[in-house]
Amino acid sequence: MALLPPFIRGSRTPASRSARNVAPHTAAGLPADDEVLLDAPDDRLGPALVAAGRDEYDAAAELLAGTRVRDEWEHRDGYVVRLASFAHARPDWFERWRADAPRDPDVLLVAAQLAVHRAWRSPARTELLREVSPLVTAAAQAHVPDPVPWRIALDHARGSRAGHKYFSELWEAAVRRSPHHYGCHVAALRYLAASWHGATRECFDFADRAAQDAPGDSLVQALPLQAAFAYLTDGCGPDVPRERLDAAADRALALSARLPVSDPWPAEIRNVLAYVLKRLRRLDEALDQLRQLGPYATSFPWDQLSDDPLGHFLAVRDRIRRGAPAAPEWAARGDHGGRGPCEDH
Template structure:
């Protein structure tokens, strides 16, 4: 496999910076971002105020916005899962409120699934199953109450269908629930997806029944309805989650034509929605996954363009604990595959897809604070491959931010981390001083602390997330107190467990660590250091230029080339004489060891050749200057 990779590596290096360059940056991608009204309701609920949530759901009920209502109820129930106080207060004040009862019904089902988890049945213990079924039994009357309080609402029946799935209700019960749901809204997407899960082979149906149900719903759906993507959900369930046909026969897959038709139908539906549409985000994320499974890399890249920043938890949560990271790695992999299929001297293929726009307002702002002087940071950042701007924060601290590169470095363009985090990972390597990388968006703030090239701790405050557990927070606080010489980590733990106001908690943490305060306009625009006195741009260098400058300068700037011959210092000869056998041995070992990837092997080889070239050229110049003819 190494030879094909080496043959396509030049294509990747040449085209990776341009293919997918119109995609939003990785740091702007958010999983299931709420709209503005829901964001306000979630923030208020976290603070203990149920008023905005009450008004939000009342409006959806008054205007019969059942799809929107379903999504809001799901997110509010998730918020109440670990912080139920606001919902309890709402029910105490208005026990007959149909909106509060609906959130409570969804919460009861969520609590049951929280205990069971989404693992396969063979991985769930007997005690978990007993608690799961007991909670589902308790949830049944709560769901019934929600349905009685608002008879026209299909959402309680969507919850009932989910309840039937987990409680292993017989088909007759499922059919009754389904009839009640479609009587209220025959094209409700949430009810159809819940029914599809019940009918899939891993639960209570079969592949044939699942596909037939999805295709029938799509055939009768109105134009533009998300139900046209329901066969795509069936295809995903069949091909990805159940790993295709269950028989061992060598014949053709009987469902392959239906999978292909589902993808084609979903592509047509995606074209009817605007790029970056939150409403289309769910099926577009599924579509991107199915396209790459069919090796339709260009179509998959166009779909990622249409998704923009609106990643969703599913289907990516099926492949790892971090859906966002899975989304980013998949998107990066698609770019690489497109690059490997583009001839070296050809122009990258032109896309007719319109990329999503409007994401810049929600893009996170990032700023680092290094416990070092600006000149020390400049010297350390020579080889990070990313242009940076620094500004003095105090006598012993430096602000750092990433600035745009007209032509990004090829070795960093496909990284799934934000550019400043990637740079900090690099420029802290071998340094004794720690660096705190801070991030801020409208609804969350976070940080990652680096020391000696390693991320040692990270944390995020989110307006909709519960307080983290004490063990995790204590470990993070201990790491911070050790790196920044704080005697008592307990105040840090208190700040890390705070909720409700992420920007304030982030600022409180800096004060507790005795670090300089953030610039006043941090979080309002991407670059905030350009107005600070003493700011300086560190233009990125190529790999070889960075290595050269690291060996020839102490202050982060490459010295001017001398006009006449100047003898090399003993230190110069010693460093290269030691480096050449070291990198030569490393390259030989890397190519010999199959566990070391081709990228590291190639870099070690190029470094050894570069040092050999430098030594050879310097030796020839020295002999020529001495009046001897070089070989």
């Protein structure tokens, strides 16, 4: 278990392309622009979303119950986020489920994620997040072994500006349930970055320790990559040696090699990895990750860089394919007002 340092997420429809513009992507082993999907569900989540679109909740209930019984915490976490997001836009199916099974641990989990999601988008975020604390607590108490409510609690604590001591207590409770749960680690990394703005080395230290402690096939191997992405897009804090950024990318490449190719499940990690590799001018490796992605783009990280995540992904993908130069300096940051220009934005 990695110890925290002492503390005392709109798609667009791509324009039609002529055969002349599509052919280079095909020759590079990439799908054409109009074949790329944003946030496509996997084969398990897809039917649940389709049923929810018909205001039916049985498929979602079965899906989450299965992840809970089989301790599939990483999948459970991802599915809960997607189902809560769908419920935010189309709430009727979820309200029916909630009325029929108000104490079901899966209902309580989606309800907590939905409440935090809604509050997070409000200008009164801090106050609203404090009001939904009982929902997060109820989800955590409903199924004690489940680490996912604790990931939600960690996100909630960051948004409500909880103190370091309280956050550390939440973190310890989370890792007791699942020492290498990726979602909890990402939440902790983001809290650390937000609380100690500019604490670049502390973020990398935490991420590196967590990855070193985790099995080789754990998604936590991608945590240093998340730290590298934050560094390259933040423009705050001391410079990080090039070697450390390369090491984060190398670790994520090793993880990517263990994951299924052209599959929605690991797509987000490969989207982040392609971006970081491009910024490091490792264009051949970035192109290889795009090939392994297949048609699967994800909102993150591109929604952190543009209001049009799919369009931004396609533009960066095209630059990688064409071998366009990266930023003028490898460490040029400032996607949001940092030290140097970035030609991606």
